[in-house]
Amino acid sequence: MIDRQWGMPTSLGSRIPLASLIQTLAVAEHLNFRHASNALGVSLSSVSARVKTLEEDLGILLFERHARGVRLTEAGKQFVEQIAVGIDQLDHAVKTAGMAAAGECGRLRIGVHALIPGSFLAELIERYRNEHQGINVEITEGTARDAIMQLRADQLDVAFVAGTPELPDCHSRPIWTEPLVAVLPERHQLATQPVLTWADLVGETFLVRQGGTGPQVQDHIVLRLAGRWPAPSILRFDVGRGTLLSMVGQGFGITIFGAATALLPTSGVVFLPIADEPEPAAFSAVWSPFNQGAALRNLLTLANEIGRVNPAGLSRCVSKQPVAQQ
Template identity: 80%
Template structure:
């Protein structure tokens, strides 16, 4: 159909007022102009005029009029069925868009270093899923470097990393903290102590993972043992956290970890706090300043609420010196 003003080919459907369609659907439901007008809260003459105009524009008789009301023609029935489906889809689209704008539906892509049951991060995600069941959560595990790279490539919405990174192109916020612990074989010479110092561990063989927080653990060990004698060795393994702890229990060496690691089921291992670590290990959320997702905003709000002092976010799992998990 040619638009008279622009001279361009346009579709008739794009020029039909939504009000006309809604009033036509009401007439089809009630099969009576007066009853349809009453249900819509408008004048009967308005409904009659709009339906008539629509029929003229379509060149189709939608209703057969009679004394007690109307009935749909076959063409009208076909038209109404498809228009009703279209209106339902439009209504669904509007509701879905509104829910997405408020963070009640959609997806959230999260990068983590690990997800330990009963840890702060696990509790955070459980609470978020309970509050926002319409959000699909996708979790990717990796090193801080890997997950931040994916964040910058817009493949993740937020990542949780150890430390307090200062990235010029990203926002970050400290969320929770955990004391650092040393994981030793239960047969180790220091296993019966209440705590350890870095000097106690000089000369030990340290095991770290290639993934997860392994690279950060490696750097921290090097920093703390620099210049100490005897020198320590650090061995990297491309294994899961549970496998690394199993290796500790079998006497391959020792490792360090955040206190949440003590929640994992492990045999042959003791976890001891450090007497000379100045402060707990912070864990931060990192996200793009261009990400305006309401779902992300809701997660960060919940994380900040849970991470406030007194809310449990900065209180790590209890560590009983010499306790074998």
């Protein structure tokens, strides 16, 4: 039961109407009920009644009334100072929640196989950061397998992987494609040819990475050269993309990459198209069906909007349909 005697403060917590607190703050600011009601756009009687009810519920006299207006009591000053802080915090919370719901603030955790300057993915992330500066973008590089595991553990919001995976517990969408190219040392006997075929590569030693898209590249080489003799020799190295290219240049072997790799500054190697590769390699976005965040939705929408041919002819978007909830 609430004690309504003056000077006997009680605890009401969340039972105090927010409108009563806002109107009390307005009276404290203007020190006049009529001016406060005009500022709020409500009736004088409403402000007067709410403040009086609040005082009665609290058991505290907040204002001393007189003919020319009001003035805060000492208890009123303490109360107003505290609720002003609370109202500001509530206002900030409401605005922050609204921005997060609109994808204007927060974070987006992205898993990538590589981030090559000038590539489709690099442009996508750069434009996203420019258009959504309130979003903190975090990048993690790794294999597709690692990225999917991190998605399932809620450690990533979206992963961009090679291929078009069909996962029962994840959504996925093809985003862009890149032609596959063979990377050979400049002094290789095939380096002067304008194009190659898979038959030209029979008997070669292939180098692939253990990380990034290395596992998918190895599977693709095995698939394309299946049944040919001699069988391909495939060596796996725990190195970065740049080191692998350097090893090719030094004659360790050859490799296969998406054409965007040619955008990297390299020396001692050539990038040659493969004439009988049936279609470009697709790259997809993968995300959890439970992730309905606007930050992710805005990224996928932007990926569709970019939908353009890379100036160097190295990548093109394959999905130009509007993003829809799945």
